[in-house]
Amino acid sequence: MSWLVHHTRSEEYAAQAEQLFRRQQFSRAAELYRLAAEAETNALNTLDKSKIRTIGITAVSAVSLYSKAQEFALAKRIAHKWLASELLPSFAVDELEDLLQVIRYEQSRAKSGIQFIEGEVLVSVSGGEVLYGAAPLELILRKVEQVKSLFYRTTEFLLEKPHRTRGLPGQDVKDQCDPWLFQAPAGSYQFEVRVRRQKNFEQLILGDIVDTELRVEQITKKFLEIVRATTQDPEGELIEVVPQEDYRETFLKLTRELAPPVSGKSFDQMEIKSTSDFDSQPVVLRPDTRKAIKNVLKKPEIVSPELTQHKIRQLKGTLRGLQLDKDWIEVNIDGKTERIYEAKEIDDVIGPMVDRRVVVEVLERSDRPPDKKYSLHDIQLEEDLI
Structure with a gap:
């Protein structure tokens, strides 16, 4: 038979296998992926050696299908065979090397016995100072922490926890949401996040409410749903997805901090997508995403009496200290420390800003003593606004 x-x-x-995978019939899907891989390998063996591009495409497809079938030994054998053949175009060499990296991870995970819920989130940053497979350490560490905060907040929301304004998530939340970071194949700069499966993942009982059940598999799906609604329709879909106003405001602020800076200097695009949902489109955050979210956060204040009674000022300096339990922060401005009150900001947003240059919008209140005249209106990193 021909190729x-x-x-x-x-x-x-492969099309049948994908349909079964969507329906979570994983064993049957794996069987069909194996049949697809065998057929693709047969196609590969019929090709004339002059068909270099077709050989490359088919070899990558065969290895990928064997990997999806969990036939890792066969996948590695075919990959190494064709990498050694010197017949592959450069794109196929790169893709096969990436696949071998994924296969090594899957094999080590299986050996460890650690299991993760279905669904992974792939986060990639590009543009600005980001190179292929490399990025400033401080930038990536900050984005990883912000993604982790969003995962914890999503879990608290699913658990119907009271909105947390201070401190870290409780141990019961961490027990249900244990995010792990994985190295992703090089693109611009990418990392993958998966949530480790807990022993009691089948059912979660909250206090005395026996009929309240949370399948941990919802965490990744809900995370993507919230981020998508926050960036694409914050005044419509987000209200349906997150009816509680306090949670909604927190998700808006955390996603704003995740978005690229207005200048796009350090990076100018972030993509967040599911690697297991075939139909899912990536959520794309750009500098204008930050502006749009900021506008949504400001809208309720249009009718606020405080804005008509007091002057809004913008202060630039270094955030040196905070005492959120007492509702104040301290900003060093040209060597002088200003204490700003009514700092009703969540730890997740303001904590990472300590010892960094910030832009603080304050209400300057004429009805208070000079040393207590400033009330916090908004705060963002200076680098995100330049």
Whole structure:
């Protein structure tokens, strides 16, 4: 049979496998992926060695399908065979090397016995100072922490916890949401987040409410749903997804901090997507995302009497200290420390800003003593606004 016949058969098996995977019939899906991989390997063996591009595409497809079928030994054997052949175009060499990296991770995970819930979140940053497979350490550490905060907040929301304004998430939340960071194949700069499965993942009982059940598998799906609604329709879909106003404001602020700076200097685009949902489109955050979210956060204040009675000022300096339990922060401005009161800000947002240059919008209140005249209106990192 010809390459076309084998390849068409492979595509048919793969399409059926994807449908079964969506329905979470994983064992049957794996069987069909294996049949698709066998058909693709047969197609590969029929090709003339002059068909370099087709060889590359087919070899990558065969290895990928064997990997999806959990047939890792066969996947590695085919990858190494064709990498050693010197017949592959450069794009196929890169893709096969990336696949081998994924296979090594899957094998080590299986050996460890550690299990993760279905669904992974792939986060990639690009543009600005970000290179292919490399990025400033401080930038990536900050983005990882922000993604982790969003995962914890999503879990608290699913658990119907009271909105947390101070401190870290409780141990019961951490027991249900244990995010792990994985190295992703090099793109611009990418990392993958998965949530480790707990022993009691089948059912979660909250206090005496026996009928309140949370399948941990919802965490990743809900995380993506919230971020998507926050960036694409914060005044419509987000209200439906997150009805509670305090939670909604927190998700808006955390996503704003996740977005690229207005200047796009350090990076100018972030993509967040599911690696297991075939139909899911990536959530894209750009500098204008930050502006749009800021506008949504400001809208309720249009009718606020405080804005008509007091002057709004903008202060630039270094955030040196905070005491959120007492509702104040301290900002060093040209060597002088200003204490700003009514700092009703959540730890997740303001904590990472300590010892960094910030831009603080304050209400300057004429009805208070000079040393207590400033009330916090908004705060962002200076680098995100330049």
